[in-house]
Amino acid sequence: MIDEARALDGPLVIGGETFVSRLIVGTGKYETNEIMVDAIRASGAEMVTVAVRRVDLDRTKAEGILHHLDPDEFFLLANTAGCYTAEDAVRYARLARAAGFNDFVKLEVIGDEKTLLPDVAATLEAARTLSDEGFKVMAYTNDDLITALRLEDAGCVAVMPLASPIGSGLGVVNPYFIREIKSRLEVPVIVDAGVGTASDACVTMEQGVDGVLMNTALAAADDPVRMSHAMKHSSVAARLPYLAGRMPSREIAVPSSPTKGMLD
């Protein structure tokens, strides 16, 4: 049934790569690697984000994620999470590319520890540097139109405004800004961060954006696999209303049945 629904939609094309799913998922914070893999498979996502970190030489923690996640099964999108400067983000992106999978990077430069909101000036600087070096940059940013336009000018292959702060699960706090960004950009707009549950994913996709990226909503659910199934369906279900064009909402009732032909 979901395939039937998908047939009414086109693919998601980012930087020349084609995806059937409009859902991109993270791989962090899962209780076990087995649950992570099951949840990602259930989500139907083809693109998954990963982080770059030092190998733990004392081996007290789990090994690298590629021992669990098959890079032939998923398209790996390395992030620069945890970076607070353009310089650090560029360094992490270069390390990620040297792993040899692809030229894509999810650029993330954080400006504030409490809100994890992006440092948009540093993000722009890093986006320019990385695009010049041939990276396909998918930039995490604020829901700010001007920054989104500048990131597109900088050569980003996708611009990724937040729905609300990372890990907050608050849903889309400003649907108007998300719509405005989508209507003004040529490159795909992926809403990244803030989705908490399936209805949030629906509201996000109904704004007409090209995709949605989430991690905590799945990993922090009591049952991540079940939540991943739900998110798969909502990312499809809420894409179609946008394509179908919803009825206008009005604060007055209009009968659905004929008012003529009533009995005396």
Place this chain on the structure above:
Amino acid sequence: MTQHETIRVQLNGKEREIEAGLTVRSLLESLDLKPGMVVVELNREILERDSYPTVTVSEGDTLELVHFVGGG
């Protein structure tokens, strides 16, 4: 048995004593790491994997061995 000569390097943020004359590849092997699973930065320069068997680690080098972990 003769004592191996050792050198001191910064490895993932910690000072470590390692055998002198090791190539990057033999260092990875000694740490039980597969070359294809890690990326090596030597003194802030990323090393091409092809060079692991030929680049030798020297006294005072700073090495970062990184890999992919779960993240959002």
